[in-house]
Amino acid sequence: DTEVTQTPKHLVMGMTNKKSLKCEQHMGHRAMYWYKQKAKKPPELMFVYSYEKLSINESVPSRFSPECPNSSLLNLHLHALQPEDSALYLCASSQVGYSGNTIYFGEGSWLTVV
Amino acid sequence: DQQVKQNSPSLSVQEGRISILNCDYTNSMFDYFLWYKKYPAEGPTFLISISSIKDKNEDGRFTVFLNKSAKHLSLHIVPSQPGDSAVYFCAASDWGSQGNLIFGKGTKLSVKP
Numbered sequence: 001d002t003e004v005t006q007t008p009k010h011l012v013m014g015m016t017n018k019k020s021l022k023c024e025q026h027m028g029h030r031a032m033y034w035y036k037q038k039a040k041k042p043p044e045l046m047f048v049y050s051y052e053k054l055s056i057n058e059s060v061p062s063r064f065s066p067e068c069p070n071s072s073l074l075n076l077h078l079h080a081l082q083p084e085d086s087a088l089y090l091c092a093s094s095q096v097g098y099s100g101n102t103i104y105f106g107e108g109s110w111l112t113v114v
Numbered sequence: 115d116q117q118v119k120q121n122s123p124s125l126s127v128q129e130g131r132i133s134i135l136n137c138d139y140t141n142s143m144f145d146y147f148l149w150y151k152k153y154p155a156e157g158p159t160f161l162i163s164i165s166s167i168k169d170k171n172e173d174g175r176f177t178v179f180l181n182k183s184a185k186h187l188s189l190h191i192v193p194s195q196p197g198d199s200a201v202y203f204c205a206a207s208d209w210g211s212q213g214n215l216i217f218g219k220g221t222k223l224s225v226k227p
Contacts, residue, residue, distance in 0.1 A: 004157075006157075042217030042218060042219055043203075043215075045214050045215065048214070056214065088157075090157050090158070092157075100145070100146045100165060101146075103148075103160070103215055105150075105157035105158045105159070105160075107156050107157045108157040110155070
Protein backbone atom coordinates (compact mmCIF):
# COMPACT_ATOMS: atom_id res chain seq x y z
CA ASP A 1 0.00 0.00 0.00
CA THR A 2 1.26 3.43 -0.91
CA GLU A 3 1.91 5.81 1.96
CA VAL A 4 1.62 8.80 -0.31
CA THR A 5 -2.00 9.90 -0.47
CA GLN A 6 -3.34 12.11 -3.23
CA THR A 7 -6.69 13.87 -3.48
CA PRO A 8 -8.82 14.11 -5.46
CA LYS A 9 -8.40 10.95 -7.52
CA HIS A 10 -10.30 12.53 -10.40
CA LEU A 11 -10.78 16.18 -11.26
CA VAL A 12 -12.57 17.79 -14.18
CA MET A 13 -12.06 21.52 -14.55
CA GLY A 14 -12.79 24.23 -17.06
CA MET A 15 -10.06 26.37 -18.55
CA THR A 16 -11.03 29.34 -16.38
CA ASN A 17 -11.26 27.42 -13.11
CA LYS A 18 -8.87 27.44 -10.19
CA LYS A 19 -8.39 24.12 -8.44
CA SER A 20 -5.78 22.37 -6.35
CA LEU A 21 -4.33 18.88 -6.10
CA LYS A 22 -3.26 17.74 -2.65
CA CYS A 23 -0.68 15.25 -1.48
CA GLU A 24 0.24 13.95 1.95
CA GLN A 25 2.91 11.58 3.17
CA HIS A 26 3.71 10.27 6.64
CA MET A 27 6.99 8.52 5.99
CA GLY A 28 9.09 11.34 7.39
CA HIS A 29 10.44 12.14 3.95
CA ARG A 30 11.76 15.65 3.44
CA ALA A 31 11.77 15.58 -0.37
CA MET A 32 8.51 15.72 -2.29
CA TYR A 33 7.83 15.78 -5.99
CA TRP A 34 5.23 16.40 -8.63
CA TYR A 35 5.38 14.33 -11.80
CA LYS A 36 3.07 14.42 -14.80
CA GLN A 37 2.22 11.37 -16.87
CA LYS A 38 0.41 11.35 -20.19
CA ALA A 39 -1.12 8.19 -21.60
CA LYS A 40 1.43 5.61 -22.80
CA LYS A 41 4.32 7.83 -21.73
CA PRO A 42 6.67 7.64 -18.74
CA PRO A 43 6.30 10.05 -15.82
CA GLU A 44 8.00 13.41 -16.25
CA LEU A 45 9.34 15.47 -13.37
CA MET A 46 7.72 18.86 -12.77
CA PHE A 47 8.86 20.09 -9.35
CA VAL A 48 11.03 19.01 -6.44
CA TYR A 49 10.85 20.30 -2.88
CA SER A 50 13.64 19.65 -0.39
CA TYR A 51 13.06 20.65 3.20
CA GLU A 52 9.93 22.52 2.12
CA LYS A 53 11.85 24.66 -0.34
CA LEU A 54 11.47 24.47 -4.11
CA SER A 55 14.71 23.09 -5.45
CA ILE A 56 13.82 22.07 -8.99
CA ASN A 57 11.33 23.51 -11.44
CA GLU A 58 11.55 21.72 -14.76
CA SER A 59 10.47 24.76 -16.77
CA VAL A 60 6.84 24.20 -15.90
CA PRO A 61 4.35 26.88 -17.08
CA SER A 62 3.22 29.30 -14.40
CA ARG A 63 -0.36 28.05 -14.64
CA PHE A 64 0.95 25.26 -12.37
CA SER A 65 1.92 26.60 -8.96
CA PRO A 66 3.34 24.25 -6.32
CA GLU A 67 3.21 24.82 -2.60
CA CYS A 68 4.71 22.93 0.30
CA PRO A 69 3.00 24.12 3.53
CA ASN A 70 4.93 21.68 5.72
CA SER A 71 7.08 18.58 5.53
CA SER A 72 4.09 16.27 5.06
CA LEU A 73 2.00 18.22 2.59
CA LEU A 74 2.41 19.21 -1.03
CA ASN A 75 -0.13 21.07 -3.14
CA LEU A 76 -0.34 21.84 -6.82
CA HIS A 77 -2.47 24.88 -7.62
CA LEU A 78 -3.99 24.92 -11.07
CA HIS A 79 -5.24 27.98 -12.92
CA ALA A 80 -6.13 28.71 -16.53
CA LEU A 81 -5.12 25.27 -17.70
CA GLN A 82 -5.33 24.05 -21.27
CA PRO A 83 -6.90 20.80 -22.52
CA GLU A 84 -3.42 19.47 -23.28
CA ASP A 85 -2.69 19.65 -19.54
CA SER A 86 -5.07 16.72 -19.04
CA ALA A 87 -2.94 13.95 -17.56
CA LEU A 88 -2.24 11.86 -14.47
CA TYR A 89 -0.47 13.98 -11.86
CA LEU A 90 1.71 12.00 -9.52
CA CYS A 91 2.99 13.08 -6.15
CA ALA A 92 6.01 11.31 -4.73
CA SER A 93 8.36 11.51 -1.78
CA SER A 94 11.77 10.30 -0.67
CA GLN A 95 14.55 10.90 1.78
CA VAL A 96 16.58 13.96 0.92
CA GLY A 97 19.96 13.31 -0.57
CA TYR A 98 21.65 12.80 -3.84
CA SER A 99 20.62 9.69 -5.70
CA GLY A 100 20.31 6.33 -4.00
CA ASN A 101 16.99 7.25 -2.44
CA THR A 102 13.92 5.37 -3.49
CA ILE A 103 11.07 7.58 -4.61
CA TYR A 104 7.61 6.44 -3.59
CA PHE A 105 4.62 7.50 -5.63
CA GLY A 106 1.02 8.13 -4.76
CA GLU A 107 -1.81 6.71 -6.83
CA GLY A 108 -2.16 9.90 -8.81
CA SER A 109 -4.83 12.44 -9.58
CA TRP A 110 -6.46 12.19 -12.98
CA LEU A 111 -7.01 15.68 -14.34
CA THR A 112 -9.26 16.45 -17.27
CA VAL A 113 -9.37 20.01 -18.58
CA VAL A 114 -12.46 20.83 -20.65
CA ASP B 115 17.88 11.81 -26.76
CA GLN B 116 16.52 9.00 -24.64
CA GLN B 117 18.83 8.22 -21.76
CA VAL B 118 16.88 5.19 -20.54
CA LYS B 119 15.55 2.79 -23.13
CA GLN B 120 13.17 -0.09 -22.85
CA ASN B 121 13.15 -1.43 -26.36
CA SER B 122 10.40 -3.99 -25.91
CA PRO B 123 7.02 -2.31 -25.62
CA SER B 124 5.39 -5.59 -24.67
CA LEU B 125 6.20 -9.08 -23.44
CA SER B 126 3.97 -12.13 -23.10
CA VAL B 127 4.91 -14.99 -20.79
CA GLN B 128 3.24 -18.15 -19.59
CA GLU B 129 2.37 -18.42 -15.91
CA GLY B 130 5.14 -20.14 -13.94
CA ARG B 131 7.84 -19.23 -16.44
CA ILE B 132 10.51 -16.56 -16.14
CA SER B 133 9.83 -12.99 -17.27
CA ILE B 134 12.88 -10.99 -18.31
CA LEU B 135 12.49 -7.27 -18.82
CA ASN B 136 15.40 -5.33 -20.24
CA CYS B 137 16.60 -1.77 -19.94
CA ASP B 138 19.55 0.06 -21.49
CA TYR B 139 20.96 3.42 -20.52
CA THR B 140 23.39 5.85 -22.06
CA ASN B 141 24.39 8.16 -19.20
CA SER B 142 27.44 6.77 -17.40
CA MET B 143 26.73 9.12 -14.49
CA PHE B 144 23.67 7.10 -13.49
CA ASP B 145 24.40 5.33 -10.23
CA TYR B 146 21.03 4.17 -8.99
CA PHE B 147 18.43 2.19 -10.88
CA LEU B 148 14.87 1.31 -9.99
CA TRP B 149 12.06 -0.77 -11.37
CA TYR B 150 8.46 0.29 -10.95
CA LYS B 151 5.29 -1.59 -11.74
CA LYS B 152 2.23 0.29 -12.88
CA TYR B 153 -1.37 -0.78 -13.23
CA PRO B 154 -3.73 1.34 -15.33
CA ALA B 155 -5.13 4.35 -13.46
CA GLU B 156 -2.66 3.93 -10.58
CA GLY B 157 0.67 5.46 -9.67
CA PRO B 158 3.92 3.52 -10.13
CA THR B 159 4.68 1.05 -7.36
CA PHE B 160 8.32 0.61 -6.39
CA LEU B 161 9.53 -2.94 -6.95
CA ILE B 162 13.27 -3.19 -6.57
CA SER B 163 16.40 -1.10 -6.96
CA ILE B 164 20.10 -1.52 -7.44
CA SER B 165 23.08 0.69 -6.79
CA SER B 166 25.85 0.90 -9.36
CA ILE B 167 28.28 -0.68 -6.90
CA LYS B 168 26.38 -3.95 -7.12
CA ASP B 169 25.62 -6.27 -10.00
CA LYS B 170 22.67 -8.11 -8.53
CA ASN B 171 19.89 -7.50 -6.08
CA GLU B 172 17.22 -10.00 -5.16
CA ASP B 173 13.89 -9.63 -3.42
CA GLY B 174 11.62 -12.66 -3.43
CA ARG B 175 10.57 -13.46 -6.98
CA PHE B 176 12.27 -10.33 -8.34
CA THR B 177 15.94 -10.06 -9.21
CA VAL B 178 17.62 -7.12 -10.90
CA PHE B 179 20.93 -7.55 -12.70
CA LEU B 180 23.20 -4.68 -13.62
CA ASN B 181 25.94 -4.85 -16.25
CA LYS B 182 27.72 -1.52 -16.02
CA SER B 183 30.11 -2.14 -18.86
CA ALA B 184 27.19 -2.82 -21.18
CA LYS B 185 25.03 -0.13 -19.57
CA HIS B 186 22.30 -2.70 -19.28
CA LEU B 187 20.01 -3.89 -16.56
CA SER B 188 17.34 -6.51 -16.45
CA LEU B 189 14.50 -7.52 -14.17
CA HIS B 190 13.80 -11.21 -13.74
CA ILE B 191 10.50 -12.40 -12.33
CA VAL B 192 10.40 -16.06 -11.35
CA PRO B 193 7.90 -17.62 -11.34
CA SER B 194 5.65 -15.25 -13.24
CA GLN B 195 2.08 -14.93 -12.02
CA PRO B 196 -1.00 -13.47 -13.74
CA GLY B 197 -1.03 -10.70 -11.12
CA ASP B 198 2.33 -9.55 -12.46
CA SER B 199 0.61 -8.35 -15.62
CA ALA B 200 1.27 -4.60 -15.70
CA VAL B 201 3.53 -2.01 -17.27
CA TYR B 202 7.07 -2.09 -15.90
CA PHE B 203 9.18 1.06 -15.94
CA CYS B 204 12.92 1.16 -15.56
CA ALA B 205 14.22 4.40 -14.01
CA ALA B 206 17.65 5.82 -13.26
CA SER B 207 19.16 8.70 -11.36
CA ASP B 208 22.65 10.14 -11.12
CA TRP B 209 24.71 11.41 -8.23
CA GLY B 210 23.95 15.08 -7.91
CA SER B 211 20.33 14.84 -8.92
CA GLN B 212 17.54 15.13 -6.42
CA GLY B 213 14.61 13.11 -7.51
CA ASN B 214 15.12 13.59 -11.17
CA LEU B 215 14.33 10.04 -12.12
CA ILE B 216 14.71 9.37 -15.82
CA PHE B 217 12.18 6.78 -16.89
CA GLY B 218 12.14 4.40 -19.80
CA LYS B 219 8.98 4.18 -21.87
CA GLY B 220 7.85 1.01 -20.15
CA THR B 221 7.25 -2.61 -21.09
CA LYS B 222 3.79 -4.09 -20.85
CA LEU B 223 4.02 -7.58 -19.37
CA SER B 224 1.19 -10.04 -19.88
CA VAL B 225 1.33 -13.27 -17.93
CA LYS B 226 -1.07 -15.83 -19.32
CA PRO B 227 -2.57 -18.57 -17.14
